[in-house]
């Protein structure tokens with residue numbers, strides 16, 4: 528017997544930060560919108576990613592700051608305790624992984640929440656859990672995000688390894704942990720858990736930590752990690768994983784490492800076949816859905832967020848959602864522009880970056896000029912005993928990329944994001960006033976060194 532077909536203007540597949548934004552705003556604009564979600568409304572960011580991990584980082588930074596008291600401010604005894612961190616994550620961040628608030632918000636905006644796994648089954652049609660058929664008169668928005676990518680290492684499958692999801696739900700900090708991958712997830716968790724007393728080993732396949740950022744940032748982080756007692760192995764080739772009793776053994780080409788826990792932080796992947804994108808003519812074996820600068824992927828199909836491969840960040844998903852929203856509503860908003868995508872890795876020191884790295888700028892054939900200074904060149908950096916760096920990448924006229932590592936690196940980045948986004952002429956940046964003694968004065972110092 529044919530299933531009843533439910534009619535909507537737009538069906539949004541996945542209600543993470545990107546999908547939630549598009550679906551809620553379209554519903555507020557008066558369209559009939561179905562939002563399909565198989566896990567929790569809100570997606571990865573509030574439940575297993577940005578928000579809970581930044582609560583961990585905040586707690587870990589407090590511990591480190593307490594540890595700095597003896598040399599500058601007197602006496603302090605700091606005793607780490609994971610219990611308040613786990614409690615904050617459970618009670619304040621995630622409502623014990625319950626999405627009622629977000630689901631109610633979507634309902635109040637006028638949307639229809641359809642719980643279940645959706646799949647595109649024909650142009651303008653999504654089928655949920657194989658039986659409930661939703662027709663989308665105006666189109667489908669794919670906002671299905673990404674999931675942890677687990678490398679095919681011998682022995683790994685079937686072991687109780689953690690991804691960001693289990694690590695976020697942990698009720699206690701492990702005594703020891705091996706972190707596979709020294710990208711953003713690996714370095715944030717690695718430093719947090721070390722500060723809560725765990726023995727931490729980071730195994731990174733590339734030549735440095737945060738390999739997609741400026742090498743100077745990864746080198747700085749490696750120095751800080753070494754001082755904090757974190758073992759970092761770069762160029763690591765993991766050959767096998769075993770789990771016996773309560774311990775993991777991770778074999779690399781030049782040795783083995785043992786720990787209570789193993790965190791797999793080796794990137795993200797999208798499963799386009801599971802979403803059925805072939806039904807609208809898209810390649811199911813592709814890694815991401817290619818979109819144009821209006822987020823259009825095919826006739827009547829838009830995509831936003833991690834699934835587009837334009838930067839796996841909440842702010843990119845929400846930005847793309849705005850662009851898609853305007854296009855669906857027939858408004859003439861600005862097209863997507865990724866020249867100044869900011870990203871911040873919330874280690875201590877924080878690593879903020881925007882635009883191109885030096886290598887990317889050279890690969891594009893730009894007439895590259897660069898300069899770098901330690902953040903301590905600002906009086907405030909020295910006063911704080913902060914470590915860090917500012918690195919600027921410019922073409923002939925303007926900044927095309929910048930990195931700020933240091934205390935509040937992500938906040939200092941705001942100035943540079945605007946400069947890269949607006950292509951502010953270098954002579955204007957060098958002729959303005961920078962407040963004394965701020966961290967961002969290191970930007971002024973660095974500008975004067977551009978060669």
Ligand SMILES: Cc1cc2nc3c(=O)[nH]c(=O)nc-3n(C[C@H](O)[C@H](O)[C@H](O)COP(=O)(O)OP(=O)(O)OC[C@H]3O[C@@H](n4cnc5c(N)ncnc54)[C@H](O)[C@@H]3O)c2cc1C
Nearest residue numbers: 541543544545565570571576577645672832833839840841
């Ligand atoms: C540990 C960690 C920390 C992070 N920290 C930050 C940070 O500090 N700042 C930052 O900007 N970014 C951070 N990120 C990245 C950020 O979480 C993601 O970029 C963001 O969540 C992507 O949003 P999205 O809407 O594309 O997808 P997601 O958040 O992945 O949401 C997609 C949703 O779609 C649902 N879904 C998938 N397939 C289907 C289907 N077939 N049917 C129905 N529903 C489906 C999923 O259940 C999910 O709820 C972090 C990521 C991780 C892993």
Ligand SMILES: NC(=O)c1ccc[n+]([C@@H]2O[C@H](COP(=O)([O-])OP(=O)(O)OC[C@H]3O[C@@H](n4cnc5c(N)ncnc54)[C@H](O)[C@@H]3O)[C@@H](O)[C@H]2O)c1
Nearest residue numbers: 678708709710711712713731732733792793794839871872
């Ligand atoms: N603060 C933030 O904004 C923040 C924090 C965490 C994550 N994120 C987002 O989530 C995405 C995913 O983070 P991630 O750290 O999982 O991915 P990533 O791609 O940033 O880093 C993965 C790292 O794992 C390494 N790797 C891959 N295979 C390996 C192997 N077999 N052995 C050892 N190392 C291996 C890679 O070289 C890379 O350095 C990030 O790219 C970022 O967009 C953002």
